[in-house]
Amino acid sequence: MLDLPGCVDDVVGTIGGSPLVGLRRLAGTHGAAVLAKLERCNPGGSVKDRPAWYIVRRAEQNGLLSPGGTIIESSSGNFGISLAMIGAARGYRVIVIVDPKTTAANLAMLRAFGAEVIVVDEQDDTGSYHKTRILLANRLHREIPGSFRPDQCFNPLNAQAHYAGTAVELIAQAGSGLAAVVLTVSTGGQLGGMSRYLAEHAPHVRVVAADAYGSAIFGDLSHAYLIPGVGLGWTPSNIDDLSRVDSIFKVSDEDAFLACRVLARHEGILVGGSTGAALCVALHLAQQYGPDRAVALLAADSGERYLQTIFDDGWLTERGLSADTSMAELHRRVDRLTPYSVCPLETANYRPELAGELESPYAAGLAVSGGTQR
Ligand SMILES: Cc1ncc(COP(=O)(O)O)c(C=O)c1O
Missing domain, CATH: 3.40.50.1100 (Rossmann fold)
Known part of the structure; x- marks a missing residue:
């Protein structure tokens, strides 16, 4: 050795x-x-390396992501870049769903790490692209065998990475x-x-x-x-x-x-x-x-x-x-x-129905254990 x-x-x-x-x-x-x-x-240049690696490592440990597998995520920037970097280092195909607001610099970085980039141009009802991107990522996840959805929006391991690290x-x-x-x-x-x-x-x-x-x-x-x-x-x-x-x-x-x-x-x-x-x-x-x-x-x-x-x-x-x-x-x-x-509880804008509407694999609150991910 x-x-x-x-x-x-x-x-x-x-x-x-x-x-x-x-x-x-x-x-x-x-x-x-x-x-x-x-x-x-961080090696990917942002805080997002932390939840990206925390989630991918847990998926590897739980058998949700195996060698040659595909990571699919909606991100217009840092989280996608972190996953692209991790995918390159660990041998995964990475597909990142971005939108027209994604900068040329970020697109170049995603591609430099070998990620496949899909640009959605349909705005959602809030005038942003978040929902359209997430919906497409979840649809691709269902279509591509051996794929894994980190889902930074609805996966509680995102917060857990910051709690633990x-x-x-x-x-x-x-x-x-x-x-x-x-x-x-x-x-x-x-x-x-x-x-x-x-x-x-x-x-x-x-x-x-x-x-x-x-x-x-x-x-x-x-x-x-x-x-x-x-x-x-x-x-x-x-x-x-x-x-x-x-x-x-x-x-x-x-x-x-x-x-x-x-x-x-x-x-x-x-x-x-x-x-x-x-x-x-x-x-x-x-x-x-x-x-x-x-x-x-x-x-x-x-x-x-x-x-x-x-x-x-x-x-x-x-x-x-x-x-x-x-x-x-x-x-x-x-x-x-x-x-x-000074009282954030009063202005909360939770939308509990959204995870289901956007077909998130985490909608049922089962997160990474159990059968929510294929
Ligand atoms: C540059 C930057 N700052 C802040 C945030 C917010 O962090 P979080 O998603 O953990 O709320 C993000 C998330 O993408 C980010 O990319």
Whole structure:
């Protein structure tokens, strides 16, 4: 046997263990420290490597996915890229259902990992493509023998990955001064899993959600917005208990993008738009604590994915958005933020019938054990 003491078996062995980094220049000296957990350090470049690998590994263990099998998923971005990377490393065919909003950079990355890409162009009743994509993925799953549906939207293992991994790491890294954690939301994996872990192991830590204006996760009407990776038309079932969520903030495209650009210029950290949204909220909350406390945010992905959008002055000005990079302007905007809700339970927008309507293999709540997957 070859002895390689400092080497992991394959690339999936490098998922997790992301660094927690202080944002000293941005946070200043008066309020709490602001800490960012940099999920871009995962091999697929985002937080989604965690649930993708957690779900695939469990499927392998349970015999739901065998060598040569096919993984089918609906994703316009990071989760699909994570699965494509894992599929390449483990020898699976990967089919990803995307929509016209999927960026050229993401399509290129999916194809670089050898994934097959199907683009749906039919909008659903919320004006987005989520439902059309999920429906097609489930239909293909029924048609393709030996296929597996991770189903990040309805599979509770999505949240479990963050409960068992991300949250444990964060609490160990941040220590006892941690006052609040800011998480962005789409499928609710991060928020559902981490809020459960924090309620059980660090109940003094506030859990604060950052969503986009235009998302209907916490009630409200859906409308178009630009922040990638955030938002949904309903409250996802991965957020199984909204009473564990302390408050919700909604962030505008312009504020989120300004925060990304300021973070790049003044801290040397390149992140995507969802992290910009979380950063706005974290800087706002940090003002409520002294320098002996910390506010942490999960920085979900890397700004390299958005060089042609968020970091392109022309792209921003074409959309009427500011191309500012001023720290003072960011702080002015952060000062003006107010919570969208301090009682998330009241604005819940659960749609329990959706999993069945969209033909999810997890609709019956049987998840990965038993016979819901073929
Ligand atoms: C960049 C980015 N940020 C935040 C999120 C939200 O995470 P979750 O789906 O766990 O709610 C996603 C999900 O796709 C994402 O890609």
